[in-house]
Amino acid sequence: MGKFPSRLMRRKRQDGWAIVSVMVAMMITGLLAIYASGKWTTSVYEAQAESTGRYMTKVRGAILTALTKHLEVFTLVDTSGAPPGTYAPAPAWATFAGPTTTISVADLKVSKFLEGGFPDLPPLGRSIHINLQRTGTCPGTDCNVTAYVYSCWPISKGKPSGAVDNTTCPAVPGNWQTDSSLVGAVMIAANGYGGTNSLQPATMRGPLFSVTSASLGIPATSAGHVALLASLNDSLFPQFVRQGDTRHIYLNDSLSVAKQISTDEGLLINTAVVPGSPCSTPGLYANSNKNTMVKCIGGNWFELDGYMLMAAQSLANGAAVVDPICPGANLLPFSFASLQNADVTMTGPDIAVTGVISGGLTGSGNVNAAGAVSVSGTFNGTTTSTAASSIRVAQGVSIVAGRVVITPPSANARALVLQGCRSS
Missing domain, CATH: 3.30.700 (Glycoprotein, Type 4 Pilin)
Incomplete structure (x- = not known):
């Protein structure tokens, strides 16, 4: 207990x-x-x-x-100059x-x-x-x-207290x-x-x-x-090319497009190939060492614009010919003339008959020691000529000292003058 x-x-x-x-x-x-x-x-x-x-x-x-x-x-x-639809609103x-x-x-x-x-x-x-x-x-x-x-x-x-308007930004509260x-x-x-x-x-x-x-x-x-x-x-x-790009764009390889290429200032080809030299891409265009357009045809660079025609005029004898002004040191002016209309009155010195003439003669004449026949009087009869016979008309044209010269001169004769620039 x-x-x-x-x-x-x-x-x-x-x-x-x-x-x-x-x-x-x-x-x-x-x-x-x-x-x-x-x-x-x-x-x-x-x-x-x-x-x-x-x-x-x-x-x-x-x-x-x-x-x-x-x-x-x-x-x-x-x-503003872009085609409609190029840029989104x-x-x-x-x-x-x-x-x-x-x-x-x-x-x-x-x-x-x-x-x-x-x-x-x-x-x-x-x-x-x-x-x-x-x-x-x-x-x-x-x-x-x-x-x-x-x-x-x-x-x-x-x-923040109350409703917030997210489009505005009011001052920060003092107790924040x-x-x-x-x-x-x-x-x-x-x-x-x-x-x-x-x-x-x-x-x-x-x-x-x-x-x-x-x-x-x-x-x-x-x-x-x-x-x-x-x-x-x-x-x-x-790094990417974009719509409306204002930069200078440089590509280090070929550029291919599915459709046409448009430019507002022109196409610059930075090449200097020698016309006639070998090429490997048929149909390729280039700029020559003379600033002319060339094309690769048949394995060689062919000059397309070695001659550029700028004017064609019909001028009379004595008309002035002024050479065109060609841009650049590689282009020189040229003027070529040819007869457009001939106007010749043939007289003795202007006519030369060669070949064999046959026919009958009536009148008096003589034969000299060299075999030349002189006939005075009236020619009566017919003559025929062979293939060796010919008549020469002596009229030509040239450009001398900046003027058209037609020889022998005549009022109605005209010269066709072609002018332009050619590569040097």
Whole structure:
């Protein structure tokens, strides 16, 4: 009986320790719950920051598509002379005349560069806007158009109150608190194209760019914004020939087209082949070393325009002939004349009769020692000639000292004068 109280006391002590253990477990569970709740909240905000970076990356892709499709509009290229349908109609916001303009996500959605279901607002930063900047001489080789996709307000855990108009960017509220860790999460999701003014509010700086915050419309004292660079110079786009390209394009190999080639200024062939020299591509055209057109025919370069006819005139005897003016040192003027109309009165010295003449003669005459027959009186009868007989008319034309010379001269004779340039 004496041991019973001792066992009762031990049981009471054990029950007390059990209650303490339960209380400790409840306290630890509560602390873990509080910790887990905070960690869960942090994960939610980090996910929102990552989504904001991806949201801005999507907007960046849309503005790059717009720059690619309407680059001639952004760079002020005159397309008024292009055939209808050559260029797609551009949205009104792409035709800004000044050096800069700012548009919104709503503008990209209306212009179909973002799908209709794309969210109007990002998870953080209130709204997203796009600043377009044109630099250099446009149009021209140094013309450049750059876009910056930026958050209207600093990246924060806060949310704007009331309805948000994503086409405007009002001033940042005074109680708005920037969260640097969330800024970093947005930057990581920007894939290297992002920049921020968290460290220096007056400068938006990233690995690819550094611009003043004021140039984007962001107050120089407002830190914590994020911007993404959108420029065709930071992609493979400059390597491709594009519609309305104003650059000098150089290809290092052959170019083939399915249809005709048109040019508004002419075709320049930078060759200097020797006419008559061998060639290997039949039908190929080239420029000669004398600046004349040649064609590969029968394995040799054939000169197509060694002579260029510029004038044809019908001129009388004594008319002036003025040589044409030929461009370049490799072309010389020429003038060729031939009889167009002959007008000759044949007299004794102009007529030479050769051959055998037979027939009858009536009259008196004599024969000298050389066998020449002289007849005086009237010729009566017929004569015939053989194939060896001929009558020569002596009239010709030439150009002497810049004038037409017809010999013997006559009033109705005409010379056909051809003039032009020939290769030297």
